[in-house]
Amino acid sequence: MKELKLNPNRFIAIYARKSKYTNKGDSISAQIENCKEKIKRLPSYNESIEIKEFSDNGFSGGNTNRPQFKELLECCRKNQVSLVVCYKIDRISRSLRDYVDILREFDTHNVEFMCSSQDFSTLDCNHKFMMNIFMAFAEMERDMISERIRDNMLSLARTGRWLGGTTPLGYKSVQQTEVISLDSNNKIRYLHKLEIVPEEKEIFMKIYKKYIETGSLTQVERYSHEMGIRTRNGKYFSISALGQLFRNPVYAAADQNMYEYFSEKGAVVSGAKASYDGTHGLMVYNKMNQNGGKSHQQHPVEEWIVAVGEHEPFMTGEEWLKFQERLELSRSRKYRSDRKNSALLSGILRCGNCGSFMRPKGYNSVDINGNKNFGYLCEEKEKSRRTNCDMKNPHGLELDKLVCREIKKLSENSAVFLKQLDYAEEKIFETSDDNRSELKELKKEDKNIERQKENIMERLSNEPAENVEFTESMRNKYNSLNEKQKVIRESIYKLESINNNQMEKKNQIERLKETFSSFPTTFDAMPNDKKRELIHELIEVVIWDGNSAHIYFKGRETKDEILLKFLEPLDGGSK
The missing domain is CATH 3.90.1750.20 (Putative Large Serine Recombinase; Chain B, Domain 2)
Known part of the structure; x- marks a missing residue:
């Protein structure tokens, strides 16, 4: 048996379950007390390590849809648990498939598991052997269930019956x-x-x-x-x-x-x-x-x-x-938006009449600086051809310019400006923390799959070539793991790209904090894509009512209003 090493930064979880609120069988409190005694006898336990109790009274072990058990699994996923102790194995689950999946989850998050009244523990050297047996039976159980479902569906198909759910239109x-x-x-x-x-x-x-x-x-x-x-x-x-x-x-x-x-x-x-x-x-x-x-x-x-x-x-x-x-x-x-448009308010500008987003619509003209003119068009107005909404189009360049002016005004009050930047940075940190946790779990899963693939290759190399059925089964498992790993690695790549982007935004905000006195000049010098990113970090939504724009900054309860005289489209386009 390998040595149990309890992480002082993680707690020990006791899980107890009783199917019905009756006096028969082992009560929740009796199960918990038995588990506590087991924990106190562990050589590596000391009283500074926290013990938390999770119990589901009146819930079946036939599935994992139990509130306290779900909470326990969530704590494991957050790497808060070092050891889970329960009275008997069936307190965790009565389903072999679920049990195997739960132990895999524990293993992924470095959580050990033991029973207080049965001689079973993930620390035991026989555990891996037993797990292989469990997994084989679980695989067989899954296959049998899939076969039964398929046979049942084929039987139902002969009747042509509707199986329930939302019926198709008509x-x-x-x-x-x-x-x-x-x-x-x-x-x-x-x-x-x-x-x-x-x-x-x-x-x-x-x-x-x-x-x-x-x-x-x-x-x-x-x-x-x-x-x-x-x-x-x-x-x-x-x-x-x-x-x-x-x-x-x-x-x-x-x-x-x-x-x-x-x-x-x-x-x-x-x-x-x-x-x-x-x-x-x-x-x-x-x-x-x-x-x-x-x-x-x-x-x-x-x-x-x-x-x-x-x-x-x-x-x-x-x-x-x-x-x-x-x-x-x-x-x-399909409609594709112009990636080269200079519109800064795409995605945060809404119509004050119907609440739809307003998208940039280019015109066949330019302003005195050579910038292409555009307006913001209500999507509902466009789709209904003015039947459901007839909101006036604001001049895009002018509205962007005035919103930028309001953002630059923030720096006039250093306390308000820095508070606004702090809020934007805080939101970036929240997203980054979530991404980092997810990234960590994905990388663990990637390593776990890699180990499984190596084990399969090792087993294949030791297996006689005549055993065609076994070889084919192992190859299918290897290919399945390979496909799963591809998806995981794509997710890892995307999250890493997002994190890099978030870090760049954070650094940008830090630089703005350091140079807030010269913020207007710094902001004007930014390329359009960076301006757009910063605007989206600072502003929750801009609502256009036909005559003025209402700006709702993130972290503020009040709105800022800027007036903008409605301008006709410059090339006779739809207003």
Whole structure:
């Protein structure tokens, strides 16, 4: 057994759990007392080390959704815990999969684990051996569960039923009289199918026809604003919402075209080919990832289960496939902002009428200094073609100049100016601290994966070449780890870039503090991108009401108002 070294800067955590509020079994207090006695017998323990108690009374060990346990894990992730002690292993979890994941998490954050009434500890030399056995069983359990889910989905696919959740626009879920089965609690499970909602179908067909007419999601978004066409939630259709809506196969008929298309894509196509006769719509199961709060992440098409539904389709398979081809072409025609624009208030300037952001819109003229003229245009005004908002466009160069003037005025009152810079610096520190913690964890995970890859290579080198099944399994694991490591290293690179940028901003603010007396001159000499960064650090939002701009500085409760006479666009553009 390896020696336990307790970090004096970390605390020891006791975790206790009882499934029900009853007098049977070991009480929470009895579990905690037993753990305390175990801790006090540890050679490396001394009274200066803090002991914290975490307990969940009335919570099952079948999952990790327990408030105090979640808090304990969060403390481990923040590197605040050196040792976790519980009464028995099943107090941590009754799920082998969860248990393995928890021990991995402890290992990642250098947290040791032991039981007070069972001879189990991560300090034991047999621990690694036992972990390998646990991991093998956990892997088998995961595979069995995945198989059961897949078999269940294939079984459901044959019925063409709707499994629940938010129905697609144009449909509602209706309970049928047929019984599917009894669930684990002997409750009757009824068949549900999709039925058309006429008024919603009319909305879908309007925006669908508009896309066929224009070939542009931007034009359909604008059409939605102009005509007051809204989603079920009362919002206008955004480009992303339209893309998701139009790419849903549920609107297509389950015909031969769709059968061939999804077969070629590698999806699991349920049912005989002859059943895809175009009478009913298409159903797709296992399309979205429902785990870990990733409900907007889509599974690869190869994991989809495609079946004939019981609902009426909106279009033929051929029409849907042609529709998808046009949508793919639309991707290359998305609006891209001019990266070279000199606008300083992009992202913080809002319309005082509707609350939308105002974006720079260039004009075909220049000012006396050769700078390209532009105005700030309300996005809602643009999308609705003035139907929902008709805010006047402020002259961009003039508004930027006056906002800069207000920022330079800050230095006239040194106390206020330095307080403003302190606030901006404090916010940078907060972000940097969060990033550093995340970066540290990512680097640990990267090293852990590297070790696992090395172990696999070592095992492969010692394994006879004849054992093809084992070799293939190890290679698949290695490739999976490799893909995971790529994602982690991309995240590390991004965070390091952000941290470097934050450090540059901090240094810039420090220099401004040192030279605040000459701040106006220093500010004027900054390139536009640096000015924009500093403005965004100092200002929360600028609201344009048509005649004046209201500036809300960060860390201030009051607003500063500057008056700006409305100027007509200089090239006859949209006001």
